[in-house]
Amino acid sequence: MKPEIELPHPPAVVWKEGRLWLLDQRRLPTETVYxxxxxxxxxxxxxxxxxxxxxxxxxxxxAYGLYLGVRNAPEADETGFWRELRRVxxxxxxxxxxxxxxxxxxxxxxxxxxxxxxxxxxEVKEALFQEAEAIRREDAEVCRRxxxxxxxxxEDGMGVLTHCNAGGLATAAxxxxxxxxxxxxxxxxxxxxxxxxxxxxxxxARLTAYELMQAGVDVTLICDNMAAAVMQRGWVQAVLVGTDxxxxxxxxxxxxxxxxxxxxxxxxxxxxxxxxxxxxxxxETPTGEEIPxxxxxxxxxxxGFGKRTAPEGVAVFNPAFDVTPAEYVTAIVTERGIIRPPFxxxxxxxxxxxx
Numbered sequence: 001m002k003p004e005i006e007l008p009h010p011p012a013v014v015w016k017e018g019r020l021w022l023l024d025q026r027r028l029p030t031e032t033v034y035x036x037x038x039x040x041x042x043x044x045x046x047x048x049x050x051x052x053x054x055x056x057x058x059x060x061x062x063a064y065g066l067y068l069g070v071r072n073a074p075e076a077d078e079t080g081f082w083r084e085l086r087r088v089x090x091x092x093x094x095x096x097x098x099x100x101x102x103x104x105x106x107x108x109x110x111x112x113x114x115x116x117x118x119x120x121x122x123e124v125k126e127a128l129f130q131e132a133e134a135i136r137r138e139d140a141e142v143c144r145r146x147x148x149x150x151x152x153x154x155e156d157g158m159g160v161l162t163h164c165n166a167g168g169l170a171t172a173a174x175x176x177x178x179x180x181x182x183x184x185x186x187x188x189x190x191x192x193x194x195x196x197x198x199x200x201x202x203x204x205a206r207l208t209a210y211e212l213m214q215a216g217v218d219v220t221l222i223c224d225n226m227a228a229a230v231m232q233r234g235w236v237q238a239v240l241v242g243t244d245x246x247x248x249x250x251x252x253x254x255x256x257x258x259x260x261x262x263x264x265x266x267x268x269x270x271x272x273x274x275x276x277x278x279x280x281x282x283x284e285t286p287t288g289e290e291i292p293x294x295x296x297x298x299x300x301x302x303x304g305f306g307k308r309t310a311p312e313g314v315a316v317f318n319p320a321f322d323v324t325p326a327e328y329v330t331a332i333v334t335e336r337g338i339i340r341p342p343f344x345x346x347x348x349x350x351x352x353x354x355x
Contacts, residue, residue, distance in 0.1 A: 008215040010034075012057045012169050013064070013136060020064045022052045025169060029210035040069030040088050047095040047102070050201065054170020055244045055280055056139050059105035062092045063132035066109045070128065075121040085113060097292040098253055098321045099244040100282045105135055140173035142277045145335035147179025150240065150275055153331065153338070154180060156189040158237045161227060163196045164255035165207035166242025166275060176275035177242040178208070185217050193219040194230055198255060200300045200318065224257050231268040239265045239272045246274070246281045250326030250343025251288030256319055262328035271330040278334050278351050288323035296320045 010032055014021040020037040026049070027033045035051055037043055043065030046052050052061045069088030073081045089106045096102060112131040116124045154160065160181065167175035174182050184191050193212060198204035205221055212219040222230060230236055239261055245253040252258070252274050265272040285291055298316035302308060310316075332339040332347070339346035 009168055009211040011172075012052060012054070013060045013172065015064060015133070015136075020061070020068065022046050022061060023169070024051045025053060025207060026051055028169075028206050037065075038068060040065045040092060043068065044092055044095045047092070053203070054165060054175075055099035055101040055242070056143070056171040056176070056277060057169070058096065058099050059101035059279065060132070060136045060139060060172060062095075062102050063105045063109050063135045065092050066106060067125070067128045067132050071125060073121070073125075078121060081121050081124075082117075085110065096294055098294045099280075100285075101244070101277075101279050104279045108135065136172050139171055139277070142279075142335040143171050143174040143176055143179045144183075146176050146275050146277065146333055147174055147183045149335075149338050150177075150180035150273065150333045151183050153271070153273060153333070154184065154189075154191065154238060156184075157191070159192045159194065159230075159235045161194040161196070161230065161236045161239045161261070162208060163204060163224075163239075163241050163258055163261055164198045165203040165211075167208055167211045169207050169211055170242065175242075176277060177240045177273075178212070179275065180240070181212065181217055182215060185215055190218065192235070193217055194227075194236060195219055195221050196224050196227060196257065196261070197221060198257060199224050200304055201296075202304075203255065224260075227261055228264050228268075231264055231270060236268075236270055239270055241272075241274055243274050243276045243280050244321060245285065245291050246276050246332060246347065247285045247288050247291060247323075248283045248344060248347060249287050250329060250332065250339075250341065250347065251291070252276075252324045252326070252329060252332070253288060253291045253293070253321045254324065256322050259322040259324045259328075262324045266328055272324075272328055274324075274329055274332045276332050276334055278336060281334070281347050281351050283348065283351060288325065291321075291323055293322070294320040 012023045021034045024033045167178035195204045195208045209221045243252045243254045262272045296318045302310040334350045
């Protein structure tokens with residue numbers, strides 16, 4: 001299951017021999033286990049249960065999931081095929097509400113199919129598969145371009161703080177926020193990375209620290225509540241995070257805890273950069289107030305990884321994401337360039353809309 005690009009860690013999403021293989025990220029870093037999926041319901045469950053996570057990887061998995069959902073649909077029943085295509089797309093789209101890449105990828109797949117209405121359904125199915133393959137391949141190139149632009153904002157020897165996991169495990173290859181760190185490593189730079197553990201599911205501890213260590217990057221793991229201390233000591237010169245959705249005004253939804261980092265960065269006069277593929281920009285959402293925020297099961301907080309750490313019956317608030325207001329964002333880095341405040345016009349240009 002080797003990808004086209006050599007990675008220092010196992011790839012998150014692989015298509016091989018008619019099956020979708022997803023790296024079960026719930027088992028990292030101690031076990032490397034792939035889920036072998038052949039039905040769209042399995043893909044939906046993997047997305048919902050965080051076996052695959054990270055906005056771009058979710059979109060890629062969903063694209064393959066849509067193909068799996070109609071691959072065996074009878075080709076003699078054209079009306080039934082299109083009805084099933086819409087049903088599968090809706091079911092997959094509902095699996096997680098915040099990451100806009102999910103709906104973006106599914107809408108792209110459906111549009112590809114609809115352009116072929118009237119063609120034999122066997123050809124429509126093949127076109128869907130090829131579109132999923134294209135989404136995966138394009139993501140790797142998009143992430144590398146994001147990395148190049150983001151690297152121009154950094155300098156050799158800097159301290160960089162990141163949150164959650166926006167690396168290769170969250171995408172097809174390089175990641176978004178971690179892409180410049182990989183490119184810096186390739187060029188012999190010596191960045192010092194601080195990775196927040198990212199409560200309550202510990203994506204920073206289990207995934208970011210894991211993949212950066214695999215690549216030989218100098219990474220130090222810290223608890224979320226230690227970020228202010230490392231900033232105060234002058235160890236951090238930039239904060240670099242990914243995103244699950246960027247609203248039209250530049251408000252950014254990302255893993256819970258990101259907003260607090262942005263406020264801390266402002267207090268310490270540290271630039272706060274957001275790495276965002278254009279597929280994460282949602283011009284249909286005016287501000288962050290309209291972004292739906294997923295709430296996760298209370299057990300993630302009270303019984304993390306199977307051990308009870310809170311009294312039974314305690315009330316729990318467990319949002320998976322928060323929204324960082326645009327005023328706290330220094331720049332948004334896309335595959336088409338660096339966007340600085342005010343963000344609205346630059347975001348429209350980035351996605352090819354100037355109206």
